[in-house]
Amino acid sequence: MSEPELAHAGLNLGDTGELTKDQAENAIFGFWIFLMSDAVIFALLFATYGTMIASTVGGPTPASEFKLLPAFVETLLLLTSSATFGRATLAMKYDEPRRVLFGWLGATLGLGLVFLALEANDFVTMLAHGAYPMRSGFLSSFFALVGLHGLHVAVACFWLVVMVGQVCAYGLDARVRINLLRLGLFWHLLDIVWIAIFSVVYLQGNIG
Amino acid sequence: MTVSVPLWPAVLGRFGWQDLPFVRAWENPTISEIIGAFAGALVVVGAVVVAALLTRYGKWRYLWTQWLTSLDHKKIGIMYIVVAFVMLSRALVEAVLMRMQQAVAINNPGFLSPDHFGQLFSTHGSIMIFFMAMPFLTGMINYVLPLQIGARDMAFPWANSIALWLTIGAAGLMMTSLVVGEFSTGGWSGYPPYTERAFSPGVGVDYWIWAVTLGSIGSTMAGINIACTVYKLRAPGMRFMRMPMFAWTSLCTSILMIFAMPPLTVATLLLALDRYLGFHFFTNDLGGNMMNYANMFWLFGHPEVYILILPAFGVYSEVVSTFSTKDLYGYTSLVIATMAIAVLSFTVWVHHFFTMGQSANVNAAFGIATMTIGVPTGVKIYDWIWTMFRGEVRFTVPMLYAIAFMMTFVLGGFTGIILAMPPLDYLVHNTLFLVAHFHNMLIPGLLYGMLAGYHYWFPKAFGFRLDERWGRIAFTCWVVGFYLAFFPLYVLGASGMARRTQAIFEPSFRPWLYVAGVGAFILLAALTSLGIQLWVSIRDRAATRVEAGDPWDGRGLEWSISAPPPEYNFAVLPQVDGRNPFYDHKHDEGQPDPYASPASYTDIVVPRGSATSVVIGVAAAVAAFGLVWAIWGLTIVALQVIVAAVVVRSFGRDQHRTIPAAEIARAHEAWLARVRVTRAIPRQLETAAVNRGLAEIVR
Numbered sequence: 001m002s003e004p005e006l007a008h009a010g011l012n013l014g015d016t017g018e019l020t021k022d023q024a025e026n027a028i029f030g031f032w033i034f035l036m037s038d039a040v041i042f043a044l045l046f047a048t049y050g051t052m053i054a055s056t057v058g059g060p061t062p063a064s065e066f067k068l069l070p071a072f073v074e075t076l077l078l079l080t081s082s083a084t085f086g087r088a089t090l091a092m093k094y095d096e097p098r099r100v101l102f103g104w105l106g107a108t109l110g111l112g113l114v115f116l117a118l119e120a121n122d123f124v125t126m127l128a129h130g131a132y133p134m135r136s137g138f139l140s141s142f143f144a145l146v147g148l149h150g151l152h153v154a155v156a157c158f159w160l161v162v163m164v165g166q167v168c169a170y171g172l173d174a175r176v177r178i179n180l181l182r183l184g185l186f187w188h189l190l191d192i193v194w195i196a197i198f199s200v201v202y203l204q205g206n207i208g
Numbered sequence: 209m210t211v212s213v214p215l216w217p218a219v220l221g222r223f224g225w226q227d228l229p230f231v232r233a234w235e236n237p238t239i240s241e242i243i244g245a246f247a248g249a250l251v252v253v254g255a256v257v258v259a260a261l262l263t264r265y266g267k268w269r270y271l272w273t274q275w276l277t278s279l280d281h282k283k284i285g286i287m288y289i290v291v292a293f294v295m296l297s298r299a300l301v302e303a304v305l306m307r308m309q310q311a312v313a314i315n316n317p318g319f320l321s322p323d324h325f326g327q328l329f330s331t332h333g334s335i336m337i338f339f340m341a342m343p344f345l346t347g348m349i350n351y352v353l354p355l356q357i358g359a360r361d362m363a364f365p366w367a368n369s370i371a372l373w374l375t376i377g378a379a380g381l382m383m384t385s386l387v388v389g390e391f392s393t394g395g396w397s398g399y400p401p402y403t404e405r406a407f408s409p410g411v412g413v414d415y416w417i418w419a420v421t422l423g424s425i426g427s428t429m430a431g432i433n434i435a436c437t438v439y440k441l442r443a444p445g446m447r448f449m450r451m452p453m454f455a456w457t458s459l460c461t462s463i464l465m466i467f468a469m470p471p472l473t474v475a476t477l478l479l480a481l482d483r484y485l486g487f488h489f490f491t492n493d494l495g496g497n498m499m500n501y502a503n504m505f506w507l508f509g510h511p512e513v514y515i516l517i518l519p520a521f522g523v524y525s526e527v528v529s530t531f532s533t534k535d536l537y538g539y540t541s542l543v544i545a546t547m548a549i550a551v552l553s554f555t556v557w558v559h560h561f562f563t564m565g566q567s568a569n570v571n572a573a574f575g576i577a578t579m580t581i582g583v584p585t586g587v588k589i590y591d592w593i594w595t596m597f598r599g600e601v602r603f604t605v606p607m608l609y610a611i612a613f614m615m616t617f618v619l620g621g622f623t624g625i626i627l628a629m630p631p632l633d634y635l636v637h638n639t640l641f642l643v644a645h646f647h648n649m650l651i652p653g654l655l656y657g658m659l660a661g662y663h664y665w666f667p668k669a670f671g672f673r674l675d676e677r678w679g680r681i682a683f684t685c686w687v688v689g690f691y692l693a694f695f696p697l698y699v700l701g702a703s704g705m706a707r708r709t710q711a712i713f714e715p716s717f718r719p720w721l722y723v724a725g726v727g728a729f730i731l732l733a734a735l736t737s738l739g740i741q742l743w744v745s746i747r748d749r750a751a752t753r754v755e756a757g758d759p760w761d762g763r764g765l766e767w768s769i770s771a772p773p774p775e776y777n778f779a780v781l782p783q784v785d786g787r788n789p790f791y792d793h794k795h796d797e798g799q800p801d802p803y804a805s806p807a808s809y810t811d812i813v814v815p816r817g818s819a820t821s822v823v824i825g826v827a828a829a830v831a832a833f834g835l836v837w838a839i840w841g842l843t844i845v846a847l848q849v850i851v852a853a854v855v856v857r858s859f860g861r862d863q864h865r866t867i868p869a870a871e872i873a874r875a876h877e878a879w880l881a882r883v884r885v886t887r888a889i890p891r892q893l894e895t896a897a898v899n900r901g902l903a904e905i906v907r
Contacts, residue, residue, distance in 0.1 A: 026363050041473065048474075055494075137497060
C-alpha cells in the first residue's frame with residue numbers, strides 16, 4: 001500500500017533545482033512552528049496590555065496619546081509591503097528577470113523603513129508629551145508590545161538586506177529560495193500582528 | 209547581601225573586590241562565607257583541571273572537531289546529558305547543605321547566613337529544573353528519537369546545536385555566579401516585587417533572569433526541532449500509531465515546549481525591563497501588577513511539569529514492555545492519555561497560587577481541572593501494570609527504577625489530590641508539604657525515568673553495558689534516600705513548617721529534620737555510586753561490549769543497528785510495517801531477517817560540523833554577563849558577534865558531506881559479518897559477560 005502523498009500548500013518554490021520538495025517542506029514547516037511560538041509571545045503581550053490599559057496612574061491615557069491618522073498610514077504602509085513582498089515571491093517562483101525581483105524587494109524594504117520612521121516619530125512625540133514607559137503600567141505595556149513589533153520589523157528589514165546580498169552572491173539557489181519564503185512568512189505575520197495592534201491599541205484607544 | 213564599591217565602572221561595570229567570594233571570606237571568615245569561597249574555588253579549580261588534562265593528553269582538537277562543533281544529534285544528545293550530570297552534582301550538594309543547615313539551626317542560627325541559604329534554594333531549584341532536568345530530557349530525546357523513528361538526524365541540526373550551546377552558556381552563567389558576585393535569593397520562580405530592583409538591588413536576580421532566559425530560548429528551539437522531526441522525518445511506513453511511546457511522549461513534550469517556553473521568556477524579559485529600564489510591569493507602584501507575573505510564570509510552569517514528566521513516561525513505557533517481554537498494554541489508551549495530559553496541562557496553572565485572592569469559583573474550577581489530570585495518569589499506571597501482568601519480568605536496573613517509580617509516583621499523586629483542593633491548599637500552602645509533594649512527583653517522575661533511560665540506552669550509545677552491581681547500589685540509595693529525605697517533610701509541612709526556612713524555632717521538628725538530613729546524605733551516596741558505576745563500567749568495558757547492538761532483546765528500530773550507531777544511523781532507511789518492527793522481524797516466522805544484507809546502498813548526506821553555533825552560545829552567555837554587570841560595551845560586542853555568526857552561516861555553502869555508498873556498504877557488511885559470529889544469548893544471561901548484544905530467538 002502506498003503512503004498518501006502529502007503536499008505542502010502554498011509552497012511557492014517553482015523549480016528548486018537540486019533540492020527535493022521534502023527538504024523545502026521541512027524547512028518551511030519548521031518555520032511555521034517558530035512563528036506559532038512567536039505569536040504566543042505577542043499574545044501574552046496583548047494580554048498584558050489588556051490588563052494594564054487602565055493603569056494610567058493619573059498620567060497619559062490612550063485617548064490623550066494615540067493619533068489615529070499616523071497609525072492608519074502605518075497600517076496602509078505595512079499592508080502594501082505585504083503585497084509587494086507577495087509580488088517578489090511570484091517573481092522568484094516564475095524566475096522573472098532579477099531586476100523585477102530586486103525591484104519588488106526594494107519596494108518592500110522601503111515601505112518597511114518608512115513604517116519604522118513613522119513609528120519612531122510617534123514614539124518621539126509621545127516621549128515629548130511625557131508619555132514615557134517609566135511613567136505607568138499602561139505605558140510600560142504599550143511600549144513593550146508596539147516596541148517589540150517594531151523590533152521585529154527592524155529585524156525583518158535587516159534580514160531582507162541579507163537576502164538581497166545572498167541573491168547577488170548565489171542567485172536563486174535552493175537555500176535562497178527557502179529563506180526568501182521564510183522571510184515572506186515572517187513579514188506577513190508581522191502584518192497580521194500589526195492589524196491586531198491597530199485594532200486593540202489604536203482603535204480601542206481612540207474610540208473605545 | 210554584599211555592598212561592593214565599583215572598581216572601575218567604565219570597564220568593569222558594577223564589579224568590585226567584594227564581589228569575589230574569596231575576598232568576602234578573607235574579610236569576614238564565617239563558615240557561610242568560607243563555604244561560598246570553597247564553592248567558587250571548586251569551579252575555578254575544576255575548569256583549570258579539565259583544561260590541563262585536555263592539554264596534557266592533546267585532546268583539544270579532538271574535542272573541538274568531534275564533539276563541540278558536531279551537528280550529529282547523537283553527540284549533541286550526549287553533551288546535553290553530560291551538562292545535566294555536572295549540574296545535578298552541584299544542585300544535589302546544595303540540597304545536602306540546606307538539609308544540614310535546617311537540621312542544626314534549631315533555636316540557633318546554624319552555619320549558613322540567611323542570604324547564603326536563600327541563594328542555595330534559588331540555585332538548587334533553578335538548576336534542577338532548567339539545567340538538570342531540561343538538558344537531561346532534551347539530550348535523551350535528541351539521542352533516541354531519530355533512531356526510534358528511523359531518521360538520520362534531527363530536522364534542523366544547526367538549530368539543534370545552537371539550542372545546546374545556549375543551554376551550555378546559561379549553565380556556565382550559573383557556574384560563574386559562584387565565582388563572581390552572588391545569585392538571586394528569590395527562589396526558582398523569582399517572584400516580583402521581591403525580585404525588583406527596589407528589594408533586590410544586587411546582581412543575583414540579573415544572573416537568574418539571563419540564565420533562565422537563555423535556557424528558555426534554547427528549549428523553545430529544541431521543541432520546534434523535535435516536533436518538526438517527528439512530523440516530517442519518520443521512516444517510510446512509520447505512521448503515527450506505529451511510533452514507539454517514547455516518540456509520542458517526545459512529541460507531546462515538544463508541543464508543550466513550543467507553547468509554554470515563550471511565557472517564561474516574556475515573564476523574565478518584562479522583569480528585566482522593570483529592573484534595567486524602570487518599567488512598571490510588576491512593581492508595587494505606578495500601576496505595576498505582580499499577578500501578571502504569577503500568571504505568566506505558571507502558564508509556563510505548569511506545562512513545564514509535564515515537559516519534565518512525559519519523556520520519563522515514554523522511557524517507562526519502553527522499559528516495562530522490553531523487560532516484561534510483552535507488547536505494551538493499551539498502546540492507544542497511552543497515546544490518548546499522553547495527549548490528554550498535554551492539553552490539560554494548560555488548564556491548571558492557577559493551582560500554583562490558590563491563596564492569592566481570586567474568587568472561590570475560580571479556585572474551584574482550577575481545582576477540578578487539576579484533579580482531572582489524575583485520570584489519564586492513572587490510565588498510564590494501569591497500562592504499565594497490565595503490561596507486566598503475566599509477562600516474563602526481568603528485574604534489571606531500568607526495570608527496578610520503573611517499579612519504584614510506579615509506587616512512589618502514585619503516593620505523590622495522592623498528596624497532589626490534597627493540594628488540588630483549595631480549602632486544604634490554604635492550610636499547607638508554602639509549607640514543606642508542597643516541597644515534599646513536588647519532589648515526590650519529580651524524583652520518580654523525572655529523575656528515575658532519566659536514570660532508567662540512561663541505563664537502558666547507554667549500551668546503544670557507547671557499545672558497552674553499565675555495571676549491574678553498582679547500578680543496583682545506586683538504585684537502592686536513590687529510593688531509600690528519597691523516602692528518608694522527603695516523607696518527613698510531609699509531616700513537617702502538615703505541622704506548619706514553612707518552606708525556605710533558614711532557622712527553626714520549634715524543637716519538636718528536630719527528629720524529622722534529622723531523618724531528612726540522613727536521607728539527603730544517602731541521595732548524595734546514590735550520585736556517588738553512579739559516578740563509581742560509570743568508572744567501573746568504562747574500566748571493564750572489554751567484558752561488556754554489545755557491538756551487535758541488541759542487549760535487551762529490544763523492540764524498536766534503535767536496537768536494529770550497531771552499538772554505537774554509525775554517524776548516519778541507518779545504512780538503509782528501514783521500512784516499517786508494525787508497532788514493534790525490529791522485535792517482530794526477529795521473532796516471527798516469515799518476516800524478513802533483520803540482519804540480512806540490504807539489496808543496495810546509496811550515498812548518504814550528513815551535515816558537517818559548525819563552529820558558529822558554539823560562537824553563538826558563548827557570545828550569548830558573554831552578552832548576558834555584560835548585562836548582569838552593566839558592562840554595556842561587552843554586551844553590544846557580543847550581540848554583534850551573534851548577528852555576524854548567523855549571517856556568516858547563512859552565506860555558507862558546502863555545509864554537508866556525502867558519505868559514498870561503497871563506504872557505507874563496507875562498514876555495514878563488516879558489522880553484519882561480526883553479528884553472524886556473535887553468540888546469541890537467552891534472556892537469563894542478559895546481565896552476564898556473554899551478552900554481546902545478540903538475542904537468542906525462541907520460536
